Amino acid sequence: MNISVLLTGRGNNSLSDKNVISVLGKPLLWYPATAGKNVKGASSHFVSSENDKILNEAHKVGYTKIVRPDEMAQPNSKHVDCIIHALHIMKKDYGIVPEILVVLLANSATIKSVWIDEAISIMQADMSISSVIPVQKNNDHHPFRAKKIIDGLLQTFVEVDENVSTNRQDLESCYYACHNFWILNLTKVSPPFEKGQLPWKFMGEKIVPYVIEHSLDVHNQDDIFLTEMWLKNNK
16 A cells, blocks of 8 residues: 655744754654654655755655745645645656555654554555544533633633533543644545545545544744653653
8 A cells, every 4th residue: 555654844934943943952843754754654755845944854854855835835824735736746756646645744743653553554444534633632622611702702602501511521522633643545535625524624524533642733932842841751
């Protein structure tokens, strides 16, 4: 089965050069890139970015460069567009048409190769699955506890029954998608990814969760500190 790994990251961020910022002596992207290189059965590895620093650091780990157009590397750019662009280049320039695509995000070092391998194995056991993605339980930020502001006043974000408990442990388990890696079954979902579960339609309709305890995206210096703590604790 043709498995390809795609590392994605852009240089246009509020935290300057965050994807190559030093984390325990390594560029941040080194961690997801290395996890991707250790994936069992992966035959090709690509990095998509408009930023030379990101492209060069990933290339050192063994990733083939895909230069992303600037319009796909803006704060309001959609991830799906860089995935579609990368798949086009992979086919046009390298003749590679993966059946399974592992998408890695350069700003998340909270990742383990074994997680990716296990998620791929789940998909290989049932190729009717459209994607396998990591999720973490988080009832602290349950939709029933969320608020919105209307005319200067707080209102419930979703309709809530009057019997809903204020205790998070009493609420139905709530899971949030992580942004460290995604496993896409390109035999079931393919560009332009028009059909799929919102808001990430490229994941398709049949999404299997891979539950992990913690995941963290780096957006500021505090996240760097927390990432280093996670890396030390997880060796």
